[in-house]
Structures are given as structure tokens and as C-alpha cells.
Amino acid sequence: MKKLINRQAGPVGRWALGLLPFVILAVLYLVASDARLDANPNDKLLPSLSSFSDAIERMAFEPSKRSGEYTLLVDTLASLQRLGIGVAISALIGLVVGIATGSLPLFRAGISPLVTGMSLVPPLAILPILFIIFGLGELAKVMLIIIGITPFLIRDLQQRAEEIPTEQIIKMQTLGANTWQIITRLVWPQIMPRLLSSVRLSLGSAWLFLIAAEAIAATEGLGYRIFLVRRYLAMDVILPYVAWITFLAFALDFALKRYSQWRYPWFHGAQ
Template identity: 80%
Template sequence: MKKLINRQPGRVGQWALGLLPFVLLIIAYLIASDARLAANANDKLLPALNSFADAIQRMAFEPSKRSGDYLLWVDTLASLQRLAMGVGISALMALAVGIANGTIPYIRATLSPLVTGLSLVPPMAMLPVLFIIFGLGELAKVMLIIIGITPFLIRDLQQRALEIPREQIIKMQTLGANSWQIITRLVWPQLMPRLIGAVRLSLGPAWLFLIAAEAIAATEGLGYRIFLVRRYLAMDVILPYVVWITLLAFAIDFMLSRYSRWRYPWFHQQGH
């Protein structure tokens, strides 16, 4: 018999094993939920599946009694807009500063210590400052995401730019390239898949900052809703919202990964 480390599950086995923990978790939840509801039919902590179905029906497919909006979709749209703006602006800034830092020593000498310093400021500690400066509107929430993830993105891209083989930079010069052309034809195209990779990693923190900002001051948004209904212990709303946010995060990550593989085959086929 082979040693354990050399035994591989088959294709079907791989799927079955991957799904197993999810199935076990759901079963454990159902048993616990049943037990609690048997003891107290009004228990709010672990609602039964039909309560979830009711809540989803109420939030997603019936207009709200107070505002007439379909709350789940209004919340989703608001959150995704903030997330897209925050992450998009961060990515653009990171691309510009990261390339400049990684390519031009004089700019690196000037900006790199600043970026390192800024990246050590805890973004959540800046949130009150942002609310004071930018008010409670959209800008403060978007700014929190920007402040939270831009330093990380810049530092990552700067490092990647510095990792571009010296040979290729010399090669560009022997082909007659000036500094600007080295950026537009070598550094920028080679960093694009790196940027997508870094953005994928930063999406987790971006959601964190978004939900935190919405929890404190917002009038709609996924994070706002969760913290609003928390007052009524409405687990039947909170848990579907959490699952929905997770699905959104997964979908965004998946699309970015697929886009990168389609657009930059030369990068992904080199073992990245």
C-alpha cells in the first residue's frame, strides 16, 4: 500500500470530498436549529429554512412597506457601486504610483517611504477623520476603501515592477526605447496581470472596509442592512445577506481570474 502522502483522490472523489464539509455544516445547522425551535418556537438565533425563504422573499421580491423599494437589490446596488468606485480608483492610483516607484529611482526615493508610512496607518482609525472631513455621504465610504487598500496595491506593484528582469529593461534600451516607452511597452503591460492578482487579494479587505463604513453611517447598503436588523435579532435576514455577500465576493473574484487568464495567457501559462 502506498504511503498516505502519495495517494490521490480521483476526480469524483475530489468533488465529493470538497463538498463534504459544506454538507456536514448544513446538517449540523439543521439539527441545532430543530432542537432549539422544538424547545422554543419563537427562537430567533437559529431560524429554520422556511424562515430564510420568507425573509428572502420579503427582502428581494416584495417592495418594502415603508419605502416601496426592493431592499436586497437597492442594498446590493449601493454596496457594489461603492466597492467598484473604491477598488477602481485604488487600482488606477496604484498602477500609476506603483509603476512610477518601481521604474524611476528618483520617484521611488521620494514616494516609497511615504507609501510605506501610510500603509502602516490603521484605516479604521481614520474612519472618524473621514466622516469629519467628507461628511456622512458616499465619499467617506469610498475613501475608506481607498485608504485601506491603495498602499498595499502600490507596494505590491512597486515590488513586481522591480522584479521585472533587468535583462528586459536593458533589452528595451538597446532597441532604442526612452524611459516613457519602457513604461508603456514593458512595465505597464507586464504589470497588468499582477494588478488583477493584487486586486483579487485586496477584495477581502475592501469588503471589510465597505461594511464597516456602511454599518456606521449609511441609508442603504448590504452592511447597513445587516447592522440595522441586528437590533431585532433578525438572523433570518442577516444570514442570507452574509451568504449573498459571500457569493458576490466569489463571483467578482472568479470573473477577475477568468478575465486575467483570457487576456494575459502569456502570464498564466508560465506557471503563475
């Protein structure tokens, strides 16, 4: 028998081992839920599977009695729009500033200390300021995402730009490139796949800021809904919403990863 440290799971074994914790968690939940509902049929903390499916039916597939809209759809679109705009603007700022500070020492000297300082401000602490300045509308929520993840993106991309081997920058100059050409033909194309992976990393925080902002001031959105139904202890709605948000986050991450592999084969091949 081989030492434990040298033992690998086969292809089937890997799937089985990966699924096992999920199955255990599901079974534990069902057992606990059953036990609580046995003691008190009106218990709201651990709803049964049937109340989940009722809640999902109500939120996703039936028009709301009040507005005639499909609640889950409206919430999802609103949240994804805020997240998309916030992340896209952050990525754009991160790309421009990151490339400038990463490849031009004079820019780095001027801007880096400011960015470092900004990145240390806890974004949620200035959320009230954002609501005061930008009102309770969409802008404040998008701004929170931008303020939350842009400093990280700038610093990460600056570092990635600095990691481009000096040899290549010298090489570009011996081929006759000026500064602008070095940035557009060397730094920018090499940074793009790294931007995608930085964005994937920052999506977690982006969701956090989105849900926090929606919880405080919104009229629709996934985060708004969760905090709204919390008042009625509606676990049958909250848990499916959390699962749905998790799925959306996973799908976004997966899509970005696949896009990067398809668009930048040289980046993923060389790793």
C-alpha cells in the same frame, strides 16, 4: 497500500471530499436549529429553513411596504457601486504610483518611505476623521476603501515592477527605447495581469472597509442592512445577507480571474 502522503483523490473523489464539509455544516445547523426551535418556537438565534425562505422572499422579491423598492436589490447596487468606485480608484492610483516607484529609482527614493508609513496606519482608526472631513455621504465610504487598500496595491505593484528582469529593461534600451517607452511598452503591459491579481487579493479588505463604513453611517447598503436588523436579532435576514455577500465576493474574484486568463494568456501560460 501507498503511503498517505502519496495518495491522490480521483476526479469524483475530489468533488465528494470538497462537498463533504459543507454537507456536515448544513446538517449540524439543521439539527441544532431543530433542537432549539423544539424547546422554544420563538427562538431567533438559529431560524428554520422556512423562516429563511420567508425572509428572502420579503427582502428580495417583494417591494418594500415603506418605499416600494426591492430592498436587496437597492442594498446590493449601493454597496457594489461604492466598492466598484473605491477599488477602481485605488487600482488606478496603485498602478500609476506603483509603476513610477517600481521602475524609476528617483521616484522610489522619494515616495516609498511615505507609502510605507501610510500603509502602517490602521484605516479604521481614521474613519472618524474621514467622516469629519468628507461628511456622512458616499465620499467618506469610498475614501475609506481607497485609504484602506491603496497602500497595499502600491507596494505590491512596486514590487512586481521591480521584479521585471533587468535583462528586459536593458534589452528595451538596446532596441532604442526611452524611459517613457520602456514604461508603456514593457512595464505597464507586464504589470496589468499582476494588478488584477493584487486587486483580487485586496477585495477581501475592500469588503471589510465597505461594511464597516456602511455599518456606521448609511441609508442603504448590504452592511447597513445587516447592522440595522441586528437590533431585532433577525438572524433570518442576516444569514442570507452574509451568504449573498460571500457569493458576490466569490463572483467578483472569479470574474477577475477569468478575465485575466482570457486577456493575458502569456502571463498564465508562463507560470
